[in-house]
Amino acid sequence: MSLFELFIIAVGLSMDAFAVAICKGLSMGKISIKKAGIVGLYFGTFQGGMPLIGYFLGVRFHDKITSMDHWIAFILLVFIGLNMIRESRNYECENEDDSISDKSMNDSLSFKNMSVLAIATSIDALAIGVTFAFLKVNIIPAVSFIGIVTFILSMIGVKIGNAFGNKCKSRAELIGGLILIFMGFKILLSHIGIINF
Template identity: 80%
Template structure:
C-alpha cells in the first residue's frame, strides 16, 4: 500500500472524528487553540492506538486466512463506509442546550466525556488495523498518518462547527464513508487481478 493510499484511508477514517469535532465546535460559545488542540489530541491518539491494537490482533490470524484477506479487507471497509453514510443521513449533533447559560452540554472537554467520544469514533479504526495486518502495511507509518491527519482535521472541525454550524457534519461522514468503500473495492479488485494500482 502506497503512502498516498494510506493518506486517503487516514482521511476517510478521520471523518467520524471530524464530524464529532464539528459538533463540539457548534456547542462552544468561544473557541481557542487550546480547546481545539484538546479535541484534536483525544481523537488523534485514540485513532492511532485502535488500529495498532487491531493490527496485532490481525497478525495472530493472518497466516490462517491469507487466502481470503482481500475479501476481509473489502467487507470491513465496506461495512464501515456504509455505516458512516447511514449516519450522515441523520444529520444531527445531539447537542442539548442549557437555557440558562445558552451553552451546549457537549462543550465539556473533561477526560471522561472526551474519552467516550474518542473511543466511539475510533472503533472503526480497530477494524482498519486488522486489514492492515492482512495487507502487510507498515504499521508505524499507518498509525502516524491516521493520528496526525485526525488531529489536524479535528482541530479544523472544531473551528468549522463554531463558525458554520452542523451543516458539514453529515457531508464529512458521507465523504468519509464513500472513501472507505472505494478503497475496499480497490483492494478487492487489485487482489483479483482485475485492476492494478500502485
C-alpha cells in the first residue's frame, strides 16, 4: 500500500473524529490550543490504536482466509463507508440546540467523556486493522500515520466547530464514507486485475 493510499484511508477514517470534534468545538465557549490538542490526542490515539488491535486479530486468522482476503477488505471498507454515509444523514446539525443538548457534546474534556467519544469514533478503524493484516501493510508506520492525521484534523475540527458551528459535520461523514468505499473498490479491482494503480 502506497503512502498516498494510506493517507486517503487515514483521512476517510478520521472523518468520524473530525465530525465529532466540530460538535465538541461548538459546545466550548472559549477554546485554546491546549483544549484542541487534548481532543486531538484522544481521537488520534484511539484512531491509531484500534487498527493495531484489528491487525493482530487479522494476522491470527490470516492463513485460514488468504484466498478471499481482497473480498474481505472490500466488504469491510464498503460496509464502513456506507455506514458513515448513513450516519451523515443523521448528522444534520442545522439546529444548534439539538447538537448542544446531546449529553456527549458538552464542553467536558474529562477522561470518561473523551474516552467514550474516542472509542465511538474509532470502532470502524478496528476493521481497517483487519484489512491491513490481509494486505500485509507495515502496521506501525500505518497506525502512527493514521493517528497523526486524525490528531491534526480533530484539532482543526474543534476550531471550525467553535468558529462556525457544526453544519459541515454531515458533509465530513459523507466524504469519509465515499473515500472508504472508493478504496474498497480499488483494492478489489486491483486484486482481480481489472485496474493497476
